[in-house]
Amino acid sequence: MPEKSAGALAAPKPEKKYPLPKISAPRVPRGTLYRGREGMWSWVLHRITGVAIFFFLLVHILDTSLVRVSPEAYNAVINTYKTPIMGLGETALVAAIGFHALNGLRIILIDFWSVGTKHQRLMFWIVIGLWIVLLIGFVPRQFMHIFGGA
Amino acid sequence: MSVTIETPRAPRTVRRPRRFNVEKWGWIYMRASGVVLVVLIFGHLFVNLVAGQGVKAIDFAFVGGKLSQPFWQIWDTLLLWLALIHGANGMRTIVNDYASNRLLRVIFKGALIASAVVLLVLGTLVIYTFDPCPAGASPADLASFCPVK
Ligand code: HEM
Numbered sequence: 070m071p072e073k074s075a076g077a078l079a080a081p082k083p084e085k086k087y088p089l090p091k092i093s094a095p096r097v098p099r100g101t102l103y104r105g106r107e108g109m110w111s112w113v114l115h116r117i118t119g120v121a122i123f124f125f126l127l128v129h130i131l132d133t134s135l136v137r138v139s140p141e142a143y144n145a146v147i148n149t150y151k152t153p154i155m156g157l158g159e160t161a162l163v164a165a166i167g168f169h170a171l172n173g174l175r176i177i178l179i180d181f182w183s184v185g186t187k188h189q190r191l192m193f194w195i196v197i198g199l200w201i202v203l204l205i206g207f208v209p210r211q212f213m214h215i216f217g218g219a
Numbered sequence: 220m221s222v223t224i225e226t227p228r229a230p231r232t233v234r235r236p237r238r239f240n241v242e243k244w245g246w247i248y249m250r251a252s253g254v255v256l257v258v259l260i261f262g263h264l265f266v267n268l269v270a271g272q273g274v275k276a277i278d279f280a281f282v283g284g285k286l287s288q289p290f291w292q293i294w295d296t297l298l299l300w301l302a303l304i305h306g307a308n309g310m311r312t313i314v315n316d317y318a319s320n321r322l323l324r325v326i327f328k329g330a331l332i333a334s335a336v337v338l339l340v341l342g343t344l345v346i347y348t349f350d351p352c353p354a355g356a357s358p359a360d361l362a363s364f365c366p367v368k
Contacts, residue, residue, distance in 0.1 A: 116313065123306035130299065130338045133282070137345045140279035140353070140360035147277055159274065166260060173253045180250065207269065214273030 107193040115172050118165040125162055156215030160208060167203045171196040245308050252301045259298045280362040283351030287362070292346055299342045307335040 135143040149155060175192045179185040185192075266285075268274055285291040314327040352365035 119306070119309050120313065123310055126302055126306055127334060127338065130303070130342045134341055134345045136279060136282050136286070137349055140356045143279045143282070144360060150277070151275055156274065159268070163264060163268070166264075170253075170257050170260065174257065177250050177253060210269055211273065214268075214275050 107190045111172050111175070111193050111196070114168055115176070118169040121165050122162070122169060151215070153215055156211065159215075160211050163207055163211070164200075164204060167207075168196070168200050171199050171203075245311075249305060249308065252305045255297070256301055256305065259294065259301065262294070263298060279360050283349075283362040284364075286346060286349050287351045287364075295346055296343060299346070300339060303335055303339055303342075307331050 132143075132146050135146055150159070172193075175189070175196050178192060179189050267277060286295070310331050311328060314324055314331070318324045318327055352361055358365070
């Protein structure tokens with residue numbers, strides 16, 4: 070008697086009358102606006118760059134405040150910013166703020182532009198493109214300043 | 220024993236709307252300040268890092284030259300207030316997301332508001348009480364417009 074009920078539960082064999090649609094799970098999840106693809110990674114980068122810039126800003130207000138102490142105090146600290154290591158750090162900071170600013174504008178367009186959500190993925194790659202253009206403009210100039218005599 | 224069950228179709232008790240919605244205005248502030256910050260920050264970076272000699276040119280005299288002009292005083296004041304409040308409010312969102320313990324949240328947000336208030340006051344005082352030609356400083360450190368003493 071058990072084999073009878075088990076048989077009743079099994080899926081009925083499809084009749085081969087119509088071609089059945091082939092549905093298979095994509096190998097890479099397609100994701101949504103939030104999960105898995107450009108939408109998520111832009112958020113991750115936005116968050117990391119935001120935190121990094123915030124902590125830099127805390128220090129930057131303090132170092133600039135030294136102008137109120139004395140020219141010597143300010144110059145002593147700002148001179149340590151002119152070393153190659155700090156120059157590289159500054160380059161990373163400009164890269165971070167460049168991404169945060171451009172992607173921030175993308176977030177604003179997603180929120181306020183009627184077709185913003187529809188084009189969010191394309192806008193992410195536009196952000197990356199503009200970011201690369203920004204860095205091509207900035208990095209050589211910065212390296213001239215910190216490594217070269219110019 | 221009788222059990223009272225709510226009338227299924229009873230209207231929900233309406234929460235009285237708060238007059239000032241912090242989350243809503245925080246959200247609006249992030250976007251409004253962001254647009255202005257793009258201009259302020261890229262201008263700031265261009266003048267300080269790209270134009271002229273870049274970071275190598277920054278010293279007391281350079282800052283003295285900038286902060287003695289009302290234009291840069293206002294620019295830097297806006298930059299200070301908009302960026303620090305934007306950053307602190309963004310950090311508040313992140314604390315809300317990750318700090319699951321109530322006490323930790325209170326500590327982190329307390330630290331955020333304390334550091335933001337202290338730095339806003341300090342930064343604003345520096346911008347408006349700054350003397351580009353302080354007495355007793357070596358003339359070599361000062362901007363060229365300072366009177367020779
Ligand atoms: C350059 C101009 C900037 C633009 C256009 C911009 C834009 C934005 C936008 C639209 C958000 C999202 C807010 C939300 O999701 O509700 C955001 C978040 C944030 N921003 Fe900015 N921002 C800028 C500069 C800055 C600066 C200077 C700082 C640091 C002091 C900063 C720190 C943050 C932080 C910490 C967050 C929170 C990130 C998160 O919740 O994941 N931003 N920004």
